[in-house]
Amino acid sequence: MSFIRTVLGDIAPSELGLCYAHEHIIIDASFTTQATPDFLLDDVAKASAELSDFRAAGGSTMVDSMPCDCGRNVRKLAEISRASGVHIVAPTGLHMAKYYDPGHWGHFYAEDQLAALFIAEIKEGIDAHDYSGPIVERAPHRAGVIKIATDAQWSPREEKLFAAAAHAHRRTGCPILTHTEQGTLGLEQAERLHSLGVDLRHVVLSHTDRKPDRAYHRDLLQTGVRLEYDSGFRWKEGNPTLDLVVELAPEFPRQILLGMDAARRSYWTHHGGRPGLCFLLREFRGDLLARGLKEALWQQIMRDNPARAYAFAVR
């Protein structure tokens, strides 16, 4: 039987509950936060409070999406999960090159070396030092998703990274979560992963709503991947994310997931920001139902789709 791998252990897909499919619960001080201090989300007490609110509003699970060595801290994630009662799925993998200094190992290691690092985090435990140095100390918290990314163009690093992620997926069944830069290169990501033997039902492409072109989304969905939309609170005029869900969810009911990707202090209630991590469960749900989306479809998007997508592939 398949399972979802959380930081506190494996759960049945039926235990997932309402799930935010792409979040940032912890971002410790790192190369990334030096450039953008608003990304610094290192406070366990504030994160526990924000996730407790999410739990009280009916939420159950969040998928963290900060991969190796760019501010991830799996011990903090486990502590927040215990304190809040929210299931947390933590990633292995690597982010875009721009989130690392130019001498970072991720730029130079070979495909099979990267795959071995990812597989060890899925099977044995995430490095408590975040693969930031020569000593590796495996925490008793395993990775439940492989996060990879493309920037505006494919680079040899990204080709290698996708091959390493596919290798780890074929070996373990671990699902894959991708970053698309402003929604671009989604078709190329899906085609590449498919050609590398990845089961596209266990692939989630993030942020594609930032390119809200209907024909593009239909082409993406026809490949069989799942799409994660997370800009429902970001638009200044209109809400193309809301429009996409209303239009495409009835047509592709099993393939759309939602999250917030709220990777800034200024978005969190407990850091004094807004709209806070309950936004999807309150305002966005209300807006969707007001636009005619059925409650059953909301449950499908928030519960059933992530439960299928983030279950380990069984061969």
Ligand SMILES: [Zn+2]
């Ligand atoms: Zn993100």
